[in-house]
Amino acid sequence: MPDTYARLQISSPSEYLEITENLAGVLRAARDDKERQLHWVDQVCIDQEHNLQEKSLQVTLTGSIYQQSKMVRVWLGDGAQDGQTGRAFRLAEQVAASTRETDLFTQPQFFAFMNEQTCKQYKIPSLLEAADDYIALIGLLDRPWFRRSWVVQEATLGVAVVYCASNQMMFSNLA
Numbered sequence: 001m002p003d004t005y006a007r008l009q010i011s012s013p014s015e016y017l018e019i020t021e022n023l024a025g026v027l028r029a030a031r032d033d034k035e036r037q038l039h040w041v042d043q044v045c046i047d048q049e050h051n052l053q054e055k056s057l058q059v060t061l062t063g064s065i066y067q068q069s070k071m072v073r074v075w076l077g078d079g080a081q082d083g084q085t086g087r088a089f090r091l092a093e094q095v096a097a098s099t100r101e102t103d104l105f106t107q108p109q110f111f112a113f114m115n116e117q118t119c120k121q122y123k124i125p126s127l128l129e130a131a132d133d134y135i136a137l138i139g140l141l142d143r144p145w146f147r148r149s150w151v152v153q154e155a156t157l158g159v160a161v162v163y164c165a166s167n168q169m170m171f172s173n174l175a
Contacts, residue, residue: 017044026075029163039073040065062150066157072171074155076143079165084136089167091125091133092140096173098122140164 006024007016023043030037042048046058066072079085102122119126127134143164145151154160160171 019043022075022077025078026073026163029075029166029168030073040069059150063153063157066154069158072154072158072160074145074151074160074162074171076140076145076162076164079167084132084139085164085167087133088136088140089164089169091130091137092174093169095124098124 004021006019006021008019008024008027009016019041020043023041027039030039042058042062047054076085116126116128118124125133148154155171155175162169162171162174
């Protein structure tokens with residue numbers, strides 16, 4: 001599916017950049033009228049299509065950019081793909097809360113003994129009682145961002161917040 005484009009006003013009504021609707025979406029979600037924000041956006045800052053030499057140079061700098069940033073915003077889309085993002089985010093937060101309280105997921109045999117009793121013990125919804133939530137979470141994790149090769153750098157070198165539609169969470173909770 002080809003990208004659709006929006007105009008981003010720079011400083012006056014006649015000055016703008018053409019950006020993807022996807023980027024426009026994250027900028028809308030991140031907007032804070034109380035605090036001035038500075039964003040480094042690879043789509044805007046790197047000539048990814050016309051200058052391979054510049055792209056190669058800039059890509060080597062991105063790790064440093066992510067490490068020095070106050071926050072890395074990860075935009076997964078507007079939620080229109082499936083309408084289930086709220087459900088997926090709630091389940092991820094619930095499971096993340098359980099993992100903070102226990103070493104449950106560090107045990108290699110976790111999935112082998114994930115039964116009704118274990119789920120109750122660790123306050124995790126079972127597959128039977130929350131199948132739609134798990135399907136929504138799988139759908140969220142199937143979005144294109146997770147297939148990009150540099151997401152590990154993007155999400156782990158800085159403090160990453162994941163956005164999808166009106167939902168947001170720390171990447172560490174989704175991980």
